Amino acid sequence: MSGVSTMIEVSDLNKTYRRGLFGSTATPAVSDVSFKINRGECLGLIGESGSGKTTLGKLLLRLIEPDSGTATFEGTDLFALKNRDLRRLRLKMQMVFQDPTSSLNPCMTVESCIDEALKRRGVRDRKERERERLGLMEKVGLGPEFLRRYPYELSGGQTQRVVLARALAVKPSFIVADEPTSALDVSVQAQVLHLMKNLQAEYGITYLFISHDLDVVRYMCDRVAVMSGGRIVEIGETESVFNRPQHSFTASLIHQNSELDTFLKEKTDSISRTPSQDLISDQRQETESLTQ
Numbered sequence: 001m002s003g004v005s006t007m008i009e010v011s012d013l014n015k016t017y018r019r020g021l022f023g024s025t026a027t028p029a030v031s032d033v034s035f036k037i038n039r040g041e042c043l044g045l046i047g048e049s050g051s052g053k054t055t056l057g058k059l060l061l062r063l064i065e066p067d068s069g070t071a072t073f074e075g076t077d078l079f080a081l082k083n084r085d086l087r088r089l090r091l092k093m094q095m096v097f098q099d100p101t102s103s104l105n106p107c108m109t110v111e112s113c114i115d116e117a118l119k120r121r122g123v124r125d126r127k128e129r130e131r132e133r134l135g136l137m138e139k140v141g142l143g144p145e146f147l148r149r150y151p152y153e154l155s156g157g158q159t160q161r162v163v164l165a166r167a168l169a170v171k172p173s174f175i176v177a178d179e180p181t182s183a184l185d186v187s188v189q190a191q192v193l194h195l196m197k198n199l200q201a202e203y204g205i206t207y208l209f210i211s212h213d214l215d216v217v218r219y220m221c222d223r224v225a226v227m228s229g230g231r232i233v234e235i236g237e238t239e240s241v242f243n244r245p246q247h248s249f250t251a252s253l254i255h256q257n258s259e260l261d262t263f264l265k266e267k268t269d270s271i272s273r274t275p276s277q278d279l280i281s282d283q284r285q286e287t288e289s290l291t292q
């Protein structure tokens with residue numbers, strides 16, 4: 001492909017969590033991980049729970065420190081940055097978490113939360129911030145009336161839209177989205193994914209998109225990396241990884257996903273065929289056991 005340029009390059013990254021006296025309990029979370037993220041792409045990261053996906057995302061944003069390894073962001077040595085340089089770089093990188101409510105300060109209105117991000121970017125003029133706030137709300141599909149609300153007055157989907165508006169306020173070039181729609185209803189999930197895709201196209205944002213949902217990854221991602229036991233076992237174009245998995249772990253992940261789909265479909269079909277009969281017999285059994 002022509003015109004592909006590297007935004008992030010990771011080499012031999014390692015992270016082990018240590019707890020207990022003198023770090024006696026060690027959990028290796030990321031082991032010898034090397035990969036690249038191209039500018040403007042959406043790289044998916046899939047793998048079973050506990051395989052190290054969140055840890056890898058946090059390492060790239062310097063939310064936690066690695067034990068060893070290197071990473072560059074647009075040619076800059078990511079792990080060597082300190083203080084002011086690190087703060088400046090953090091403006092270019094944002095993280096969107098699974099649980100949107102815990103990522104917003106419950107005591108701050110939507111307005112002050114976005115305002116804070118704009119100030120961090122150095123937008124000093126009050127009128128300019130007001131204009132930008134309204135523009136950002138429009139971009140994420142929320143009316144200006146939402147600016148006065150507190151997080152507890154928002155639904156899950158609305159909260160995730162606010163989180164996206166706040167992330168966009170600093171004009172990031174890279175976003176780690178960690179299971180961003182897993183906590184949302186299916187229909188809301190589709191809307192937020194669609195929004196994220198549009199924002200990516202409009203702002204040319206690069207995503208590391210972490211998800212356990214293979215259908216979501218297939219919809220969102222240009223390439224996909226597969227993690228197992230802290231290692232990336234496979235990486236490639238999304239369609240070729242899904243259609244011709246090279247690693248047995250990837251194949252079993254895809255197989256499990258299709259088995260789950262079939263299982264859920266069968267369940268849904270049987271529920272829609274005989275809803276009342278099943279319910280009646282369940283309730284009857286419960287009543288009988290209560291009265292015995």
Ligand SMILES: Nc1ncnc2c1ncn2[C@@H]1O[C@H](COP(=O)(O)OP(=O)(O)O)[C@@H](O)[C@H]1O
Binds near residue numbers: 029051053
């Ligand atoms: N703060 C932590 N302290 C100790 N162990 C952790 C911590 N965070 C994650 N782990 C462990 O590291 C491994 C990888 O976790 P994580 O990166 O959250 O995986 P994933 O996001 O793929 O589910 C798991 O075994 C998990 O229990």
Ligand SMILES: [Mg+2]
Binds near residue numbers: 053054055178
């Ligand atoms: Mg995780």
